[in-house]
Amino acid sequence: MFDLFSTAQPWTVLKLLRDHRFAGTGAWSDDDLIQRNSDGFSHCISWNFMTTFSKGRTRRGSGHANYPEDCILVVHPGWKTFCASHASERITQHKEAPNLRGLRLYSRNASLDVIGKYVDAFCYNLYGQWSPACKASAFAAEVGEPLIVTEYYAKGMDAVGLSNRCGAGWCVPPQADRGLFYQNFCLDLMESKICLAWHWFKYQDNDPTDTTKAPSNLNSKKRNKGILDNHTIIRIRRCWTG
Incomplete structure (x- = not known):
């Protein structure tokens, strides 16, 4: 690309x-x-609070930073001051009615009602659902704010050169079914009336030959995430057009 x-x-x-x-x-x-x-x-x-604060203390991981002893530095004595300063600086830069979305959630690992006190909308990686409205509506009711789906995708098992042996995306047989998944998923979210927007996980498939990228790009991690392949726009034509 x-x-x-x-x-x-x-x-x-x-x-x-x-x-x-x-x-x-x-x-x-x-x-x-x-x-x-x-x-x-x-x-x-992306503001990257934790990775910015932790610069020099982490190692590159598979799709994320690896922290010392697998523990984020949220209890570090300098974290609270840095967090307040970093947020103030970013909000000042974008002070024309900022829309605060808070953390990107991906499981029931947070107090949803507490998050709702501090955000205008909440972000969630919504996987494991062909029709997501019920799950999305339940979470939105708990938070008390509308939802932005920050990740979802389907993997076509016919993708040449991509093993699809890992990844949270829904598995479908051919590329065309990825389009059907997309259509059903989005229509269901619209009918729920609590979803502001959705973001397909990846615009383009990873290039498994590029060793400079994150480990999630390589070997057994090769999966059909994108709506484009590595070279052309053919996946758009095969997946998203009628």
Whole structure:
């Protein structure tokens, strides 16, 4: 994908995204470049509180940072001061009605009613559901705020070169069924009336030959996450068009 767009003008990339009905970009995109060359294409900023605070103390892990003794540094004596300062700085930079989403949740590992006191909406990685409305509605009722689904996807078992032996995505036989999964999933969320937005986990499949990326990119971790393959836009045509 980088080879396709490394020499392209930013506006041509934005046109491609809009042509395929994308309304914005997700985390880890080049937000500064996009905003300099667009008329307000929406984007998602990752603040990275814990990894920023822990810089120099962690090792690279499979899709995340590995902390000392597998314990985040939330009890470190400097954490509270850093957290308050980091949040104040970011909110000041984006002070035009910031929308606070809090932590990205992925299981019942938090007091949902407590989170609801501090956020305008809550983020959740919603896996293990073909039709997610019931689970989403139950969580939203507990939090007391609307939901943004930050991760979900389906893996096509016919993806050449990708083992799909791991990953939380729903497994379907051919690529076309990934489109059916997407359609049903999103329609169910819309009917729930408590979901503000959803974010398919990955725009493009990982390149399993790129050894500079995270370990989740390699070997047995190879899985069909993206709506694009490593070279072309063929997955969009096969999955998302009628």
